[in-house]
Amino acid sequence: MKICILSGSPRKNSNTKKLALAIQNHLLQKNFSVNTIDFSEYDIPLMVSGKVDIANLTAFQHSLYTSMSDANLIFVLSPEYNWMPSAELINFFHQMGDKPYASIWKDKTFAVAGVSNGRGGKLPCIQISYVLNKICGFMGFESFVCPRTFESQFTQNVLDGEGKSLGNIEFDNGLEVYINFAVSMAKKMNITK
Secondary structure, three states: OEEEEEEOOOOOOOHHHHHHHHHHHHHHHOOOEEEEEEHHHOOOOOHHHOOOOOOOOOHHHHHHHHHHHHOOEEEEEEEOEOOEOOHHHHHHHHHHOOHHHHHHOOOOEEEEEEEOOOOOOHHHHHHHHHHHHHHHHHOOOOOEEOOOOEEEOOHHHOEOOOOOEOOOHHHHHHHHHHHHHHHHHHHHHOOOO
């Protein structure tokens, strides 16, 4: 199984990146193929500035496109900014949530997590899950958005800069359950492939 992790924060060394690295570390220990896309390298233009051209992708856009296309399971992680997902993720959905980019949405399992430096993360989970379902449903793709989401709260207190645990057992157990659930659902979705 191939796995892609979208670290949807535009900030370098963000709490979202810490969570992405924690998930990546967990999956690599289980010998999965994992590719993490860091949105701190993001260069997708706003809709008013132009469209993404599938025939002329930048290095970041190409990496995003190929990593998602190749993956069976995609983790979508977003910081919570003012009760919303990151503007970069929202713009990505606007720009590439269409038929020319079908291979990044079709026959996938998506797992969503919201990240906060305090009590938060729930609203990005709800909003991103809704949008993923709408994109895949509108295009008629047999993709699945996991019903179990993860709210990474007080992230800076539970993960270091490399995504390693700082010893909060409750957080660690919750993260492991979330990851294992997503992997299990992805395996079920890919049974006939």
